[in-house]
Amino acid sequence: MTGGVVNIGYVELVGASLLMLVAGIVSWRMGLGQSRRIAVSTVRAFLQLLAMGLLLGYLFKYQTWWLVCLVLLGMCIAATQIATGRTNKVVRGLWADVFLSITVSSMVIAFIVVEGIIHADPWYNAMQLVPISGMILGNTLAAAAVATDRLFASMDSRANEIYMMVALGAIPREAAFPSIKAAVGAGMTPLLAQLSAAGIVQIPGMMSGQILAGADPVIAAKYQIVVLLMISAATTLSVVIICFLAYKKRFSVEGYYLSPALRDDAGGAA
Amino acid sequence: MQFRRDGQPFAPFADVGFSLEAGCLYNLTGPSGSGKSTLLNACALMLPRSGGTLALEGIPVDRFKPMEWRRRVCLVPQAASLVPGTVRDNLLFPWTLKVNAGSPKPDDDVLNEILSLAMLDGVTLDHAAAQLSGGQLARVALLRAFATRPTVLLLDEVEAALDEESAVAVSRLTRAMLAGGAACLRIRHRAEDGYAYGVFTLADGKMTYHQNEITADNAPATSAGKGCDSRADEVLAKLKAVPSAPSGVSPLVGSAFDPVASPRSGSPSLQSSSADRKPVEPSAKGGSR
Numbered sequence: 275m276t277g278g279v280v281n282i283g284y285v286e287l288v289g290a291s292l293l294m295l296v297a298g299i300v301s302w303r304m305g306l307g308q309s310r311r312i313a314v315s316t317v318r319a320f321l322q323l324l325a326m327g328l329l330l331g332y333l334f335k336y337q338t339w340w341l342v343c344l345v346l347l348g349m350c351i352a353a354t355q356i357a358t359g360r361t362n363k364v365v366r367g368l369w370a371d372v373f374l375s376i377t378v379s380s381m382v383i384a385f386i387v388v389e390g391i392i393h394a395d396p397w398y399n400a401m402q403l404v405p406i407s408g409m410i411l412g413n414t415l416a417a418a419a420v421a422t423d424r425l426f427a428s429m430d431s432r433a434n435e436i437y438m439m440v441a442l443g444a445i446p447r448e449a450a451f452p453s454i455k456a457a458v459g460a461g462m463t464p465l466l467a468q469l470s471a472a473g474i475v476q477i478p479g480m481m482s483g484q485i486l487a488g489a490d491p492v493i494a495a496k497y498q499i500v501v502l503l504m505i506s507a508a509t510t511l512s513v514v515i516i517c518f519l520a521y522k523k524r525f526s527v528e529g530y531y532l533s534p535a536l537r538d539d540a541g542g543a544a
Numbered sequence: 545m546q547f548r549r550d551g552q553p554f555a556p557f558a559d560v561g562f563s564l565e566a567g568c569l570y571n572l573t574g575p576s577g578s579g580k581s582t583l584l585n586a587c588a589l590m591l592p593r594s595g596g597t598l599a600l601e602g603i604p605v606d607r608f609k610p611m612e613w614r615r616r617v618c619l620v621p622q623a624a625s626l627v628p629g630t631v632r633d634n635l636l637f638p639w640t641l642k643v644n645a646g647s648p649k650p651d652d653d654v655l656n657e658i659l660s661l662a663m664l665d666g667v668t669l670d671h672a673a674a675q676l677s678g679g680q681l682a683r684v685a686l687l688r689a690f691a692t693r694p695t696v697l698l699l700d701e702v703e704a705a706l707d708e709e710s711a712v713a714v715s716r717l718t719r720a721m722l723a724g725g726a727a728c729l730r731i732r733h734r735a736e737d738g739y740a741y742g743v744f745t746l747a748d749g750k751m752t753y754h755q756n757e758i759t760a761d762n763a764p765a766t767s768a769g770k771g772c773d774s775r776a777d778e779v780l781a782k783l784k785a786v787p788s789a790p791s792g793v794s795p796l797v798g799s800a801f802d803p804v805a806s807p808r809s810g811s812p813s814l815q816s817s818s819a820d821r822k823p824v825e826p827s828a829k830g831g832s833r
Contacts, residue, residue, distance in 0.1 A: 434625040438685070441588055442692065443615035443643035528610040530590045 279487045291316060330404060339398040346384075346407055350377040357415040361422045368422065371519040375418055379512035380410040387504045406504075409480065413465070413505045414512040421461030421513040422520055428453035429524055429531070436531045446525035447518075454517045461513030465506055472502055557583070557749040564696065564727035567764040569719050569739050572731045574746035580731045581622070583746065584698045587729075588619035600695060611643045618694035622701045622731075624678075624685035631659070631676070632669035634684055638692045650691060658687050661720070663713045678705040683714060690721045697721075699730035715739045719761070738762060 282290075294316045301308040333345060354373040361368060384407040388394045394402040429436060432453055439449040447454075472478055473495075480501050484494035524532050557579045564570060572580050585591045587598060589610050598605040598613075605613055626634045632655060639649045655669055662683045667676065676684060682705045689697060699718070703711040711734060719739045722728055729744070736743075741762045743754045756762055 434621070434623050435627065437590070438621055438625045439627075439637075439641075440611075441590065441614060441619040441621060442638045442641065442689065443611045443618075444641050445611050445643070448641050526592065528589050530610075536592065 291320070330400065333400045333404065337398065337400045339396075342398045342400045342403055345400070345404060346381065349404075349407060349411055350380065353380075353411040353415040357419045357422075360419040361426075365422075365426055365520070365523050367523060368520055371516060371523075372418055372422070375512045375515035375519065376411065376414050379508045379515060380407060380414050383504050383508035383511065384410050387500060391500055406501075409501060410505060410508045414508050417461040417465065417509040418512050418516045420464070421457045421517055424460040425453055425457035425517055425520055426524065428456045429521065430534070433531060433533050437533070440530050446522060446529050446531075449531065450521040450525070454521060457517045458510075458513050461517075462510055465509050469502055469506060472498070478502065557746060557751065560746070560749075560751045562744060562751060562753070564729060565741070565764060566725045566727055567722050568741035569715075569722060569728045569730070569762065571736075571740040571743045572729055572746065573733075573743060578746045578748070580746055581700055584619055584700050584729070584731060587696075588617050588698055589613055590619060611641075615643045615692070616695040617698065618689045618692065618696070619698040620686055620689045620700060620702050622704060624682045624702070624705070626673040626676070626681060626684065629673060630669060631667055631671045631673060631684055634673050635669070635688050635691055637688060644692065655691075658691060662687055662717050663710060679707065679710050682706060683710070686714060686718075690717070693721075693724060693726065695726055697726060697728040697730075699728065701731045701733065703732065703734060712737060 294312060297312050298309055300306070301312055329345075333341065350373065353376050354369060357372050357376065358369050361372075384403065388399075388402045388406055389397055392402050392406075429450060435452075436449040440446075468478075478498050478501070481491075481494045481498035484497060485491055526532055526536075560583070572583070574580050582591065586593055586596070589598075589605070598617075600608070600613070600616060608616075627637050632652070635655050635658075636649055638644050639647070652669060659665070659667055659669070664680060664683055664687075667680055667684070673681075673684070682702055686699070686702050697718070703714055706714060715737045716739070718728055718730070732740075738759060738761045740756055741758075741764060742756055745752045745754065
């Protein structure tokens, strides 16, 4: 990047955290009971981001292909943890499915972008691969969590319909398909809203960051376009993968729908 | 028969066996909670089963893919549920499924005829399914199952939402639809309507059978074209029946549920006397589990 980066001093950084006092005061005055959570998450954000900065500094200095891949793997696992943490109350045993969908979609798209569009040198250059993967992962995990939630909610609300379809000879995929459709749609909605708002309502995070760091706004815009497109592709991919894997959790081996009464039985398989 | 419901072992009945004759309509009665629906669901492979065997025309259930079995042994659930769209969309829904990929869809004329058979004359094929009344809904759901011409029909109180007149019409229709050699077992709480060939009663975990006196209304509908309702026969002839199971001319379903502990205990095959076909003895082979 060019030289115009304004470094933030640590005094100012701590000062900025006073901004969180606004949230704290609101929580205290309104009796939201969130004060503790606000404090904890502020400190967490501080530490995690600084640690990430330090880690990336080291990574850029001593990078080897396997170290970069290890970091990427760790990011995928963390993303899976967060995503399954959100859906665990709904259905268990989704870890492998979520991991597969998030990892495959994010890594395929990240490598296409980094190698095919940005032409990173060397190919494993952490300076491109890590932030790009991170951006994609953040979006795919959110979309995958939304889609799984929606998938299972929709299947439960359609339990009678699914039951009827199975009774008429439908295979699980046919019976679940309307729900899969709804879930894929739900997973893609925030993304499409973001796409159409980009550049008008908000300057997306990455572009703002590059501009603040002193980059040419047109270069930043070009990057942002690539980023938005790759995020679209990756979230779509992950949502489709997770939906077509996860619906099976609600069907028995024989293909009938596991209604809530039948669930306690570790799949109730016959 | 035992499975876990809400995490608790649930075994409404054990050591129950029965068989159905082609062309006959049977009632299944019993106090609520006796497991009538469970029995029907188990026959349609819609529940986990701890044991027992099912056979269709002498062919054991494990020779069928589950969806192919359900295609032939069709359960019509108590709560009628329709897919979004028109009445036509609903009647043709089974043909959107892979299991029916090979068979041709019935055309609008045939669909209109079955609608009028069920006294649904006011309902057109383009009627939105969401606008149907409860009674109409139940009948459309039933017709959808009829239209696929399964070998065995399992009706779980489908008349519950109907008034007396429509219920009789549905019974007559059900009966007429058996002319092709199908069998039907229906859970029913209404008074006898004279169409049932025999009555199974499930109570206290045991099943008993009562053979009704044969009348013109309940005698086995022998073969296609010789049912009780010539108009229904015409329609029936236009609907393609499910390709019958490989061997066997007489569609029969036999079923036996055994407790897990004694999978080999012989179950009596309830059989009706005056039919000219021999019911298949359910073989007490360990069930799928």
